[in-house]
Amino acid sequence: MNKIAHLVRRLNLGSTVALLILVAIWLAPTIGLLITSLRPNEMAQTSPWWDAFLNPLSTVWTLDAYQHSLQSGMLDSLINTFAITIPATILPLMIAANAAYAFTFLDFKGKEVYFAVLVGLLVIPVQSSLLPVLRGMVWFQKTFHIPLTGTYASAWVVHSAFALPLAIYIFRNYMMTLPKELIEAAKVDGATSYQIFWQLVLPMSIPSIASFAIFQFLWVWNDYLIAFIFVGEQKPVMTYRLLRLLGQFGQGWRDVAAGSFISLIIPLIVFFSLQRYFVRGLLAGSVKG
Amino acid sequence: MGDIVFAIVAIVIGIAASYGLFGLLNFLLSLLPARIYQKNSWLAFLTPAAVLVILVLVMPLFQTVIWSFKDKGVKEWVGFKNYVNIFTDVHFLAILLNNFLWVLVVPAVTVAIGTIVATLTNQVGPTLEKIFKSLIFMPMSISFVAASTIWAYFYAYTPPGRPVIGLLNAIVGWFGIGSQPWITIDQGRLNSFLLMAVLVWLQVGYAMVVISAAIKAVPEETIEAAQLDGANAWQLFAGIVLPQIWGTVMSVFITVLILVMKIFDIILAMTRGNFTTGVLALEWYNRFFVDSNLGSASAVVTVLVILIAPLMWLQINTARQQEILR
Numbered sequence: 379m380n381k382i383a384h385l386v387r388r389l390n391l392g393s394t395v396a397l398l399i400l401v402a403i404w405l406a407p408t409i410g411l412l413i414t415s416l417r418p419n420e421m422a423q424t425s426p427w428w429d430a431f432l433n434p435l436s437t438v439w440t441l442d443a444y445q446h447s448l449q450s451g452m453l454d455s456l457i458n459t460f461a462i463t464i465p466a467t468i469l470p471l472m473i474a475a476n477a478a479y480a481f482t483f484l485d486f487k488g489k490e491v492y493f494a495v496l497v498g499l500l501v502i503p504v505q506s507s508l509l510p511v512l513r514g515m516v517w518f519q520k521t522f523h524i525p526l527t528g529t530y531a532s533a534w535v536v537h538s539a540f541a542l543p544l545a546i547y548i549f550r551n552y553m554m555t556l557p558k559e560l561i562e563a564a565k566v567d568g569a570t571s572y573q574i575f576w577q578l579v580l581p582m583s584i585p586s587i588a589s590f591a592i593f594q595f596l597w598v599w600n601d602y603l604i605a606f607i608f609v610g611e612q613k614p615v616m617t618y619r620l621l622r623l624l625g626q627f628g629q630g631w632r633d634v635a636a637g638s639f640i641s642l643i644i645p646l647i648v649f650f651s652l653q654r655y656f657v658r659g660l661l662a663g664s665v666k667g
Numbered sequence: 668m669g670d671i672v673f674a675i676v677a678i679v680i681g682i683a684a685s686y687g688l689f690g691l692l693n694f695l696l697s698l699l700p701a702r703i704y705q706k707n708s709w710l711a712f713l714t715p716a717a718v719l720v721i722l723v724l725v726m727p728l729f730q731t732v733i734w735s736f737k738d739k740g741v742k743e744w745v746g747f748k749n750y751v752n753i754f755t756d757v758h759f760l761a762i763l764l765n766n767f768l769w770v771l772v773v774p775a776v777t778v779a780i781g782t783i784v785a786t787l788t789n790q791v792g793p794t795l796e797k798i799f800k801s802l803i804f805m806p807m808s809i810s811f812v813a814a815s816t817i818w819a820y821f822y823a824y825t826p827p828g829r830p831v832i833g834l835l836n837a838i839v840g841w842f843g844i845g846s847q848p849w850i851t852i853d854q855g856r857l858n859s860f861l862l863m864a865v866l867v868w869l870q871v872g873y874a875m876v877v878i879s880a881a882i883k884a885v886p887e888e889t890i891e892a893a894q895l896d897g898a899n900a901w902q903l904f905a906g907i908v909l910p911q912i913w914g915t916v917m918s919v920f921i922t923v924l925i926l927v928m929k930i931f932d933i934i935l936a937m938t939r940g941n942f943t944t945g946v947l948a949l950e951w952y953n954r955f956f957v958d959s960n961l962g963s964a965s966a967v968v969t970v971l972v973i974l975i976a977p978l979m980w981l982q983i984n985t986a987r988q989q990e991i992l993r
Contacts, residue, residue: 393790397799400784404803404868407821410834414820426832461674469685476689477716484709492717497986499724501979503929505951505968507727509961510734514727530677539723542716547986571708572693600810602932603952617812621936624816631820631832638816642809649808653801657876 415443415635422632443636450633451619452640458613459599459641461530466537466598467591473538474545475587479575481546482553483561493550499543508607511536515608528612536608537598545590548662552586553579589659592652596645616641688715728972734965741961749966759967762945765859766974769930769946772860774923777867778916781874785882786904788875800879804872811869811932818865819937824848853943862944865933870926874919881915882908921981928975947971 413427416439421430430437448456480486481493515526526532556579564574580587602617609615614622620641623634649656692711697704734741735749753759784803788796806814823833824846831837836846850858885908893907909916931948938944940953947967954964 390790390792393787394795397784397787397791397795400787401799401802404806406834407817407868408806411817411820422832424830426830426834426837428834428837457671457674461677465678465682468682472685472689473715473719476712480709480712484712486709486713494983494986496720497983498979499720501925501975501982502724502728503948503968503971503975505929505931505948506731506972507724509955509964510727510730511723514722530674535719536723539719542720543724546716551989570697572697572711575712596808600808600812602810602812602935617810617932620810620812620816624812624819624936631823634816635820638813641813645808645810646805649805650801653804656807657880660873660876661880 411631411635411638414631415639416440417632418442419630419632422635423630443632444640447633447636447640451614452616452637455614455616455619456640458530458609459615461613462533462537462605462609462615463595463598465530465534466541467595469534470538470541470545470594471587471591474542474590475549475580475583476575477542478546478549478553478583479571479579481550483574483579484571496543496546500547504540504603508536508604512607527608528610530609530613532608533605536604537594537601540604541594541597545594548590548659549583549586551662552583556582585655585658586662589655589662592648592656593659595648599645685715731965732969732972734962735969737962737965739960739962741965745962749963750970752963753966753970758945759950761943762947762950765856765944766928766946768856768859769863769866769927770924773863773866773870773927773930774920776863777870777874777923778878778920780867780871781919782878782912782916784871784875785879786908788879789882800872800875803875806869807872809869812936814865814869815933815936818861818868819850822849822861824850850938851942856943858938858942859944862933862937865937866927866930870923874923877919878912878915881912885911918985921978925975925978925982928971928978947974 409431410427413430414422417427417430418438418440419442421438481489512527515532518524519526561574561578564578569577600617602615602621605615606618611618616637620634620637623637689711692714693708696708696711699707736744736746738745784799788799791799809817820832821834822836824836825831825833827846831840831846833846835849840846849861852858889907889911890903893903898906929948930946931952934940934944934946934949935952940946940949945953948971951964951968951971954960954967958964
């Protein structure tokens with residue numbers, strides 16, 4: 379008896395119950411859509427999802443919606459999303475790590491001012507520069523006859539540029555914690571800045587680079603606006619297709635539901651397998667007062 | 668299949684080119700005499716980032732401000748006409764009010780729920796804490812568009828006579844209230860508040876994680892001392908823990924605030940700005956992609972930038988302070 383009382387006290391019943399209720403509220407909308415995506419179309423139209431949730435055994439479950447969704451374009455969109463996301467994650471990391479190195483270990487005129495500008499740019503909404511960039515690209519492809527808009531490359535460039543302020547900021551914060559003596563010693567031994575960066579600073583900065591990579595991956599994967607403006611319907615990404623589906627309810631909820639979950643699978647895998655690094659990145663990025 | 672091959676080839680070429688770029692820049696600089704190279708090697712590291720930021724962020728920002736003083740096709744100067752037009756437009760003033768409501772509600776509610784969850788999860792033992800946190804945190808990985816889909820289904824309306832499939836309508840149904848087309852009800856801005864719930868749902872996980880880390884950093888001794896003095900749970904939280912995590916709570920508040928000011932996708936996906944739910948960033952989108960009015964779209968986004976600018980100053984200041992602390 380005593381043991382049980384002790385256990386209950388340790389579990390802190392009140393907090394546990396409160397959290398259980400909260401988690402139920404947090405998950406209910408997602409579970410509803412998930413169940414709908416797994417039911418036959420006519421059932422999804424005529425009976426609510428909680429009927430299936432409460433009677434899982436007497437319900438017909440099917441993956442038809444997923445098959446239909448993949449065949450009617452979602453698979454192409456999955457490929458497009460990958461093709462945009464992977465380079466748009468790796469390119470800014472490279473560029474930002476180089477820049478952060480210059481900001482941390484090299485001396486040049488106006489360093490503080492440039493860095494302040496960069497921190498200021500963290501706040502500027504992307505909308506304020508997208509249309510001039512689009513115009514610039516259209517002008518470029520008319521002049522040089524190299525297609526830009528509607529290609530993956532245009533999204534890589536824009537995503538990379540918008541990631542730079544935060545990436546440089548996070549990397550610099552991390553690089554400042556690296557032992558200065560080590561770099562000084564390498565300098566004395568006659569190593570060039572280029573060698574110090576590639577052989578010392580970059581390998582030591584891997585933890586912060588990894589957590590930012592997860593961040594940027596999710597950000598690009600989940601983006602709608604940049605993909606819509608620069609790639610558009612020529613190579614539609616998943617958010618693009620999902621938004622179109624959501625606009626035409628004639629299709630019924632089931633296809634929208636399946637499309638949503640196809641777009642969610644990869645971020646959820648990334649999230650649950652790399653949660654630790656993701657959290658570390660969040661904590662590094664938050665400016666503590 | 669061809670698509671996949673094309674995508675992979677494009678990825679490899681793109682990444683290889685970027686690695687090559689830094690090598691090439693360094694090589695070109697190293698051709699200079701040793702002394703000059705030593706002094707200017709920073710150029711090789713910084714130039715690619717600087718070029719991208721200037722070409723894609725800074726110059727376009729100024730271009731947008733210039734365009735806001737031009738006409739529809741940004742050919743003729745029109746002075747302040749775009750600004751006069753938007754600020755005398757009742758529709759636009761309603762949008763400003765919406766933005767104001769979002770800013771007022773979402774950061775405060777997100778931080779409050781985040782703090783509560785962080786405090787509760789701190790008391791249930793490591794295993795349960797991990798599970799609860801993961802589940803509350805999970806929406807962070809979801810796109811705004813997918814989140815909107817999930818919640819649009821939660822709010823879904825079916826006309827009378829057909830089976831109710833939206834959970835919210837089922838819940839109010841148990842209280843004897845008929846099905847409501849929630850998203851279209853703009854009395855008291857009800858629909859805007861329902862859209863805000865989506866963002867709170869997405870962001871509470873972030874607030875929880877950061878605030879939870881701060882709570883765990885609170886020194887045990889301060890809590891034990893208060894316990895010895897006979898403080899109850901609330902006194903412990905309000906008097907001992909909260910003051911020590913206040914800096915973190917404020918930083919989370921500001922991060923969410925910046926996000927809220929730019930809020931866009933959720934409203935686009937759920938209402939396209941209809942039923943008086945519009946906000947600034949979406950109005951920019953509609954003015955260009957629906958009305959094809961580049962001048963007026965630029966004016967709208969310039970207003971947004973001006974409203975956000977004070978936060979920019981705040982951000983630079985906190986970054987400076989952090990530097991001094993180091």
